[in-house]
Amino acid sequence: MAFRMYEGKDHVKAYLHYRVTPQEMINRIMDFMKPKAQQKFNLAVDVGCGNGKGTILLAPFFDQVVGTDVSHAQLELARANSLCSNVNYSQCPAEELPFESSTVDLVTAMTAAHWFDRSRFLAEADRVLKSNGCLALFSYTMDMELEYGSATSALNNICDEFYTALLPFRNPYLGTSSLKIYLDMFESCTYQDKEWNGCLRVNRTVTVDGFIGMVETFSSYQKLMRQDGAEAKRLSDDIRSKLLAAMQVSSPDTELTMVVKYFYMLARKP
Template sequence: MALRLFEETEHAAAYMKYRRENHQEVINRMMDFMKQKVQQKFNLAVDVGCGHGKGTMVLAPFFDQVVGIDVSSAQLKMAEDNSLCPNVTYRQCLAEELPFESRQVDLVTAMMAAHWFDRPRFLTEVDRVLKPNGCLALLGFPMDMELEYGNATSVLNNICEEFYAALRPYINPYLASSLSKIYLEMFESCTYPDKEWNDCLRVNRMVTVNSFIGMVETTIGYRKLKLQDAAEAKHLSDDIRNKLLAAMQVSSAEAELTMVVKYFYMFARKP
């Protein structure tokens, strides 16, 4: 069965604040893939596991209608409260039970969400709702972002690895193996002959030290540690923050640096 997480209001708010990944480069590649067979503007895109809706809104210029789907009412409220696009709407439902007629959808996508789905049921449901030449696009990234800041880059990434290593014992067993491996298995199980896989697309994003710390704090591993020992979780974050600032030789946690996100993605076109 699919796993249900990230549903409480406090976690949804943290996602809205810190999980603002720049999917645009992957979206551009996705649209290039779609336009290989169909040139005109598309009618309907469905973003499954849409969360706070930031990724959903990126699709708005390319489609007449975009629908974000999520199981979490807290996430959907966050998305609706911050919606800026008149052609984007949201619905609460399961990824494996999409509320669309057969052969109606031009694109089904899931951004950093498909690993939580019942994958065989989800792929069957995608095949039902997609039009001929409709596309499935799944993307994600491991939570081992790299940091770059002048000559301090190597030291910063040693500190990052210390952060990640402290959280590994708390990672959900479901994700104990490589996250990209889960998506590669979905890619290989997809029967569509026209498909594309990329296991590492490096995308740079400017963030503050606090934003980087906040993003890691939204992960399941950190939240599990916080539930078990809130003081220890805070001590870990504070220690990592202080070490990053010392390595950068700055005093403010609002200082900016480059965060490198390593995307993987699969595109597949229904015959």
């Protein structure tokens, strides 16, 4: 089953503002591709590209980059924010890519593949990839950690409270973590040259409000908000107050370190 997510305009704007841009993961992908590169890379396809924040990071490495998504609202925002002449966007399902067979150097999906029809998507990626082309899929767990001096332990207890409150609203298709979905895709991929990493820690400096805003983009929080907007706001306000108290500061613009735990699979087509 494939899902349509992140299509409300307010949600789309929040996603653009708060979600992490994964430059570290782009570096890992390119390091994996370069050892067997026989020529300059021509085409990369970012499937489920959303607002294009990750898509444009591929621009320096390819003659052409195409981001695809089913969401018209996401693609509108991606096009409006794209300054790269070699990046374009196309609206289509992940399982029906508009490319000829054996024409793509890289197929990637950044925090999106868990929503795809996995077997159909993997077959479609195999169809469009060239020989020696790369499939790169990654996402992160929903348990980001916060660091702020001696308050770090207390902050992460509060974070756990936030995540636990949202767990009942998580899509049952994903289970408690989407990591297993990606590991299953890795294991079902028949390519012999492949790599799995279950935890790559990426640090970002954010404000307290920035952390709250990111969690509010989660599909589980969005579901709670649709069901009971007042309760969603109460939860966010309560977590914010507790974080500020633990940090002994008053401003939600106070900066701290957020640790995002990525996992990924890289695989090279024979």
